[in-house]
Amino acid sequence: MNTAVRTWREALILRAERRLPALTRLRRPEPLPVELHRRRIYILPTGSGVGFGVLLAVMLVGALNYQNNAALLLTCLLGATVVNSMLSAFRALHGLRITRIQAGHACAGDPLPLHIEFDSGRRARQALCLDVDRATHAFSLDTRGGETTLAMATERRGWNRVPRMRISSTLPFGLFRAWSWITPEHDVLVYPRALAGPPPPPDEDDGAQRAHGDEDYAQLREYHFGDPLKRVAWKASARHDRLLIRELEFFGKSLCLLRLLLELRCLELQLHGLILELAGVYTRLVSRAPQSHAQDHNQRSDYYIDAERNEIAGIFRDDEVNPLDENQVSRDEPKY
Numbered sequence: 001m002n003t004a005v006r007t008w009r010e011a012l013i014l015r016a017e018r019r020l021p022a023l024t025r026l027r028r029p030e031p032l033p034v035e036l037h038r039r040r041i042y043i044l045p046t047g048s049g050v051g052f053g054v055l056l057a058v059m060l061v062g063a064l065n066y067q068n069n070a071a072l073l074l075t076c077l078l079g080a081t082v083v084n085s086m087l088s089a090f091r092a093l094h095g096l097r098i099t100r101i102q103a104g105h106a107c108a109g110d111p112l113p114l115h116i117e118f119d120s121g122r123r124a125r126q127a128l129c130l131d132v133d134r135a136t137h138a139f140s141l142d143t144r145g146g147e148t149t150l151a152m153a154t155e156r157r158g159w160n161r162v163p164r165m166r167i168s169s170t171l172p173f174g175l176f177r178a179w180s181w182i183t184p185e186h187d188v189l190v191y192p193r194a195l196a197g198p199p200p201p202p203d204e205d206d207g208a209q210r211a212h213g214d215e216d217y218a219q220l221r222e223y224h225f226g227d228p229l230k231r232v233a234w235k236a237s238a239r240h241d242r243l244l245i246r247e248l249e250f251f252g253k254s255l256c257l258l259r260l261l262l263e264l265r266c267l268e269l270q271l272h273g274l275i276l277e278l279a280g281v282y283t284r285l286v287s288r289a290p291q292s293h294a295q296d297h298n299q300r301s302d303y304y305i306d307a308e309r310n311e312i313a314g315i316f317r318d319d320e321v322n323p324l325d326e327n328q329v330s331r332d333e334p335k336y
Contacts (some may be wrong), residue, residue, distance in 0.1 A: 029161070029185035033119070035097045036167070036180050043090060049175035052082065082175060089178040092128065092169035095121040099145075101162060103152075103188035111151035112188060114162065119145045131166040157192040195225065220244040 045053065056078055063071035097119040104113035116130070120141040130137045132150055139148040154160060168179035220233055223243035233244045 029183045031185045032101065033097050033099045034182055034184060036093050036095065038090075038094060041090060041093050041178055041180050043086060043176050043178045046170060046174060046177050048173075049082070049085075052078075052175055056082070081173070085171075085173045086176045088172050089169050089176045092125050092171050093167065093178050093180055095123070096125065096141075096167070097121065098182060098184065101184055101186045105191065106154055107191045107193040108154055108157040109193055110154060112154050112190060113149055114152050114188070115147055115149050117145070117147045125169075127169060127171050129168045129170075131168070133163055152188070154190045157190050159187045160190055162186045162188060219247050221247055 056075055059071060059075045059078075062068075063075055098116060099119050100117040102115040102117075104115070106112035114132075118141055120143060122143050124143050125141045128139055128141065130139065130148065130150060133153045135151065135153075137148065137150040139146075152163065162184050164181060164183045166179055166181055168177055170177050220236055221244065223232065223237075223245050227245050231246045233246050236244045
């Protein structure tokens, strides 16, 4: 049900744009700044406003029928509130100026941020709505103006025209909607979408599709984005219902050479890493060697110092001879 109503409403709006261009502001793009004045602001009651108007009509009939002055007074006060609501909705847009539109960066298919600057004319404006591409963005402005950001849908790369925008307000009670159409003459740049990865290498299964002709080519492979169209094999593509590219023999040899160079580079890096590891092990061994040598030297020096003081006797066993003990040496010599 909602889909049917939405479709009927869109068809009605399109027909109104063709029949009544002044009502929908279907006009040529206009340069910035754009000011909203009384000749381009339109007001219609909302669903709540229509229901409230029916209620006031019933109250008026009942008050007149029963000649109830209190009911008449209440109906008149509510009617004055409705008129004041319509005037407030009009004043929320009257005098508003769009001074600048600045676009961000986005790729094709991604939402493009648009920064729109407003001049509020030294009057605070609350609860404004900006509709772009069926997306509604609500914002408010203070007395100094302000800026709001909304997303613009992008479908193709390159320069794109900013779509038509509708700015509206339902202040203060939502009984009336005041709106105005804005078609700024402003273009934004959309960057192309980057590929997910580099083009894949030729498929090895395509070797069965080798052929020889005027141009000596190695094989056929599937078309990838960015391949030159002059290398498309149109006859083979028609037979297989897909685009095929001729891959020349030169490119096949170059690819093999490139793979060989990459493998050699990997081996060189591995050998370099092994040499660095061996150098680290050798450095650690060399750093530990002086410490052990110093310890051995200290032990030997202590030994000789003790030997000069004749205090090494306890080091040797009983059956051993201290070569530095002269008395023991003379006792062991034979007597003549």
